[in-house]
Amino acid sequence: MLTIEGLYKTYGKQMAVDGLSLHIPKGELFGFVGPNGAGKTTTIRIVCGLLKETGGRVLIDGKELAKEPDAVKRCIGYVPDFFGVYDNFKVSEYMEFYGSLYGISGEECERLTTDLLALVNLSEKREEYVDSLSRGMKQRLCVARALLHDPALLILDEPSSGLDPRARVEMKELLMNLNSMGKTIVISSHILSELSEMCTSIGIMDHGRLVAVGKIDDILNGGQSSEQTREKQIAVLEVSREHHEDAVTRLRQFTDFSIESVMENKIEIGYEGDEVRLNELMMEIMKQGVILSGFYQKRENLEVKFMQLTGSGEDTEHEA
């Protein structure tokens, strides 16, 4: 679907994208992760034809962006990271306007608008002014807009920045829904764990380079699964307030694990081993009369991994 070959982009002396090569097959939900300034937005803008690359090629469906920009643009729906809307413009007019920019008009546009607004849950806002919508609604409207011309590839730059948790979940569901409808989706984000829940594969970017790419589990394990079990794992125990003190005193008596931190209704313990080991430990704990309302293994590995992968360029940054 999307192939990037040796992409370079420099702003003056600064290297924003440094020899990026990537292939995203059809039907993927691909996540682009990286810290601020990693070059995600730059890459996305180049792919959408909004920025001229310094070197390299972008191919979509076998068509080269530089040679057939119009054909390529027809395959892409783009949702920018920050966007404004026009004042004094209604939702239906907004859709009609962008429809006419794609050469869709009249009844077909009406029909598409109805369908897409229903898809993004904005049907009842149809006759409201665009600038009166909340941020999450605007974002969903922008997704609906990007789908007007039925693109095979949907590219979203940080779709969940500035959204509250509920809107994030809604956005996530919307994207997974679209993905199951057969759209290839590329999204960028700072937050790895957020992407890991929905993406089929991810690419981690830092200083303009891809430091890791593939399925989430592959990246996490990275051929060091035996080592991983020896690392200290963190589990979170949920304890209701009335049993809290009692639980802490009881837990202190264990030697199989250490108490990492104690919060109002959560206790974090560090242990060694895999999930089976965790379950065993929990049995032990409950046998000792600690009343838990729940427990889970903390997915900190993702973040630690992310920090490790993206931290490597730190020194070069200071030199630059």
Place this chain on the structure above:
Amino acid sequence: MKRKGNPITRKELTITSRSMRFSWGLFGFEACLTVIFLIAIAVLGVENRYSYVRSNASRFSSFIAIFPAVSIAELCIVALIIPVMTATLISGEKERQTFDIMLTTQIKPMQIVVGKMMSSVIKVMTYVIMSIPIMAVGFTLGGISWWALLFFLVFTLLTALLEASVGIFCSAACKRSITSILLTYFIMGLIYMGTFLPIFITALMDSFMTVFTGESLAMSGSMLALLPNPVVLFVEYFSLALGGESYFVKEMVDEGLPILSFMGEKCVWLIISSIVILLLSYLFLRLAARAVDPLRGGRGQASKAKTAVNYTPVRQEESRQNIAGGYGQEESRQNIAGTYGQEENRQYTE
């Protein structure tokens, strides 16, 4: 119902028609013209009172002067407001990134630019057409043909086209709207006044020549530089409409300029000048389309360099903070990782 026309023009006009600013602008415009009209009448009245010949005929024929007075005022206002109107048309959309969205659609940069230009021309022409009743008084009193009014509108349209095209170009080339306005005024100043420079130089050389050699230089060649100048177009038009004499063509035919002599018609200047103005507008639109097209090296290297200055320090600051917070100290790394994971987990289990 399939709607035709440039979608961008349609969008701009929909938005404009809903804002109060347009109505207030219209009100202000007409109010200004009315005041000028009343002043003109008052001045004429005073003149008539003290003139020696006091026949009714001369009193009315002097009202003919109201027409150029009001129309020149109108032109000046048009020349002043178009740059303000167009300044934010492109830079404003770039700020909201709606421009980027537009560029990812099937629409061509040239269509965007033309659509924007048309919307501001239509707005201004609405102002002008609304003021016809005020002008009509001058007509009926002064006895000018309705054709003259039609041509006045055509030439105003041409001026508006040129102004708007230059304005759009500046809006595409400048980041801030104030620089865009100033640059438009500057370029229009060049067209309005700079085109007199060749004549000025020729006249200067002519004076020297007469002093030293006794010969005189032909002026008409340097007059051609005035063709793109709407002010000159209007001067020619007024002299034709009011007195029936063409100043420029006569001068050139007298001096025997070959291109013009075979067309020795009265309105030849008007026609050629109109064509030149149209071509110049087209040129500016092309430049504007080029400036906004990212794939043709557009968006100006210069403006990119400027953003780099503003942009980079902020970004670096951000990423420094990230580094300090994220992986600066060993223990804080764990903590941050911890809270991150937790927060995400909580959000999704809700």
